[in-house]
Amino acid sequence: MDLATETQDDLLIVRAMEDRIDAAGAIQFKEQMRSICQNPQSRVMLDLSRVAFLDSSGLGAVVAVMKLLGPGRRLELAALTPTVAKVFRLTRMDTVFTIHDSVPNGFPSAV
Amino acid sequence: MDLATETQDDLLIVRAMEDRIDAAGAIQFKEQMRSICQNPQSRVMLDLSRVAFLDSSGLGAVVAVMKLLGPGRRLELAALTPTVAKVFRLTRMDTVFTIHDSVPNGFPSAV
Amino acid sequence: MAFPAPSDTPYATGTGAVFQITSTPLAVRRALREVLDHSIMSGLSKDARGTAELVLAEALNNIVEHAYGTDDGQIELQLHQTGSRLSCDVFDAGMPMPEGELPAGLAQIIGEHDDLPEGGFGWYLIRTLTEDLTYRRIDARNHLSFKLNIEQ
Amino acid sequence: MAFPAPSDTPYATGTGAVFQITSTPLAVRRALREVLDHSIMSGLSKDARGTAELVLAEALNNIVEHAYGTDDGQIELQLHQTGSRLSCDVFDAGMPMPEGELPAGLAQIIGEHDDLPEGGFGWYLIRTLTEDLTYRRIDARNHLSFKLNIEQ
Numbered sequence: 311m312d313l314a315t316e317t318q319d320d321l322l323i324v325r326a327m328e329d330r331i332d333a334a335g336a337i338q339f340k341e342q343m344r345s346i347c348q349n350p351q352s353r354v355m356l357d358l359s360r361v362a363f364l365d366s367s368g369l370g371a372v373v374a375v376m377k378l379l380g381p382g383r384r385l386e387l388a389a390l391t392p393t394v395a396k397v398f399r400l401t402r403m404d405t406v407f408t409i410h411d412s413v414p415n416g417f418p419s420a421v
Numbered sequence: 422m423d424l425a426t427e428t429q430d431d432l433l434i435v436r437a438m439e440d441r442i443d444a445a446g447a448i449q450f451k452e453q454m455r456s457i458c459q460n461p462q463s464r465v466m467l468d469l470s471r472v473a474f475l476d477s478s479g480l481g482a483v484v485a486v487m488k489l490l491g492p493g494r495r496l497e498l499a500a501l502t503p504t505v506a507k508v509f510r511l512t513r514m515d516t517v518f519t520i521h522d523s524v525p526n527g528f529p530s531a532v
Numbered sequence: 533m534a535f536p537a538p539s540d541t542p543y544a545t546g547t548g549a550v551f552q553i554t555s556t557p558l559a560v561r562r563a564l565r566e567v568l569d570h571s572i573m574s575g576l577s578k579d580a581r582g583t584a585e586l587v588l589a590e591a592l593n594n595i596v597e598h599a600y601g602t603d604d605g606q607i608e609l610q611l612h613q614t615g616s617r618l619s620c621d622v623f624d625a626g627m628p629m630p631e632g633e634l635p636a637g638l639a640q641i642i643g644e645h646d647d648l649p650e651g652g653f654g655w656y657l658i659r660t661l662t663e664d665l666t667y668r669r670i671d672a673r674n675h676l677s678f679k680l681n682i683e684q
Numbered sequence: 685m686a687f688p689a690p691s692d693t694p695y696a697t698g699t700g701a702v703f704q705i706t707s708t709p710l711a712v713r714r715a716l717r718e719v720l721d722h723s724i725m726s727g728l729s730k731d732a733r734g735t736a737e738l739v740l741a742e743a744l745n746n747i748v749e750h751a752y753g754t755d756d757g758q759i760e761l762q763l764h765q766t767g768s769r770l771s772c773d774v775f776d777a778g779m780p781m782p783e784g785e786l787p788a789g790l791a792q793i794i795g796e797h798d799d800l801p802e803g804g805f806g807w808y809l810i811r812t813l814t815e816d817l818t819y820r821r822i823d824a825r826n827h828l829s830f831k832l833n834i835e836q
């Protein structure tokens with residue numbers, strides 16, 4: 311799982327560079343996010359613009375990352391593609407995360 | 422819809438005397454609960470020991486009663502029969518209500 | 533009404549029953565009592581009976597509320613038992629389902645106090661408790677079909 | 685393995701495809717790419733393709749994880765398109781479903797931070813997105829069958 315990071319003051323932006331977070335990649339994604347989240351920024355935003363597909367294992371991994379941030383920090387999501395947005399909507403997990411249409415200015419465009 | 426009431430200090434106990442709260446009776450149940458809940462007790466407990474069946478309309482009516490109690494008072498439930506308990510469990514609404522195995526001493530037994 | 537006769541349904545063995553129901557909540561309540569008292573339900577456990585009553589109530593009340601709405605209408609319920617399954621076929625001549633397909637039956641969002649859901653549980657319960665759930669619109673009629681596991 | 689040959693399935697018309705999949709997450713990922721690239725999927729809208737990939741991923745990964753677990757195993761996926769429906773039949777020779785029936789697929793309880801659910805979404809998604817969902821255990825094999833609405 312390739313992840314690219316950028317910091318904007320108190321915001322850590324992590325972009326998933328693979329086109330899927332699925333059962334075959336979920337554990338690796340979670341472990342890499344764990345080490346990236348050692349960074350001290352209080353806001354962590356996951357840019358999912360390149361992720362065309364996420365299954366329930368991928369969803370579980372995103373929730374796990376939210377939890378390992380601890381109670382003081384929250385995971386925010388940005389730029390969900392249609393199928394990924396559908397998984398969050400159907401499972402109602404879209405009520406748990408702050409979801410942004412796009413990442414804030416500065417991060418190079420995904421496309 | 423027949424409802425019997427009893428007060429114990431700050432607790433208002435309401436026993437549903439019919440064997441079902443369903444689509445045909447849900448609105449009437451809600452309206453009668455609305456007037457009963459004019460009583461000032463801060464805790465309202467609904468005794469469901471005689472209710473063998475509750476459908477999604479009945480569930481909706483119970484939720485509506487909880488809401489019309491306002492933010493300072495909560496609706497508690499007691500003595501759910503198996504099928505009624507199943508509806509609360511499947512819809513996860515068992516996480517919303519305080520559910521007691523039985524009503525506190527004093528109320529005459531349902532059976 | 534000309535719903536397919538139960539003899540048209542492709543069941544070779546087992547026992548069956550047919551019920552005609554007027555499209556009102558009280559008629560549905562009466563019909564459920566009749567169904568639960570019928571010999572076809574006599575072998576079911578208490579738990580299976582409760583599940584059957586719940587699923588049938590949701591299916592029938594949805595028709596009363598959404599397919600016929602304020603219109604008068606007729607509903608036919610066909611039950612057929614084969615082995616460990618109770619097959620249920622429900623016919624009505626009301627409005628078709630939205631977009632011509634089974635509602636998704638999403639889990640409700642359980643928000644805080646004022647945002648608690650008061651409806652929308654029906655199709656979630658039907659999907660959760662049934663097998664072989666099918667909806668077809670044929671000749672201006674709705675045909676909903678599902679099976680209940682009545683083993684245990 | 686002797687899963688029923690696709691010619692044994694009771695489809696008269698339409699197009700079909702069969703895929704053999706080893707029971708590992710990576711093999712499932714590769715198989716999904718093959719399935720999505722197959723001509724049988726070419727007429728589907730982007731949305732229907734996404735839904736198909738999701739449901740198939742959940743069904744196949746459940747077999748990898750729960751039916752075979754740490755054992756090696758083989759999965760066969762049969763697809764058949766007729767009109768507006770894509771029929772999916774999945775066969776494996778792993779452990780049967782708990783209690784021999786389809787998991788309920790309950791909505792997850794969305795608690796506070798530490799209580800958020802990390803799993804258990806699979807069968808809820810399958811139930812929500814499919815029609816005609818059936819599970820049968822026959823001759824020590826699991827047969828899961830469902831249809832996807834591929835209209836729109």
Ligand SMILES: Nc1ncnc2c1ncn2[C@@H]1O[C@H](COP(=O)(O)OP(=O)(O)O)[C@@H](O)[C@H]1O
Nearest residue numbers: 594595598599628629630635651652653654655
């Ligand atoms: N039999 C039906 N015929 C037509 N539309 C229906 C039918 N059943 C359900 N619907 C539609 O699906 C929606 C969801 O139904 P349901 O889950 O039972 O929740 P509720 O009835 O509480 O709204 C309904 O609001 C309605 O728009």
Ligand SMILES: Nc1ncnc2c1ncn2[C@@H]1O[C@H](COP(=O)(O)OP(=O)(O)O)[C@@H](O)[C@H]1O
Nearest residue numbers: 746747750751780781782787803804805806807
């Ligand atoms: N193909 C299968 N074979 C056997 N058991 C299964 C299968 N699929 C699911 N199960 C059981 O059903 C449960 C619920 O499955 P699911 O909703 O996919 O959630 P999860 O896989 O995240 O636990 C699993 O925990 C497992 O016990």
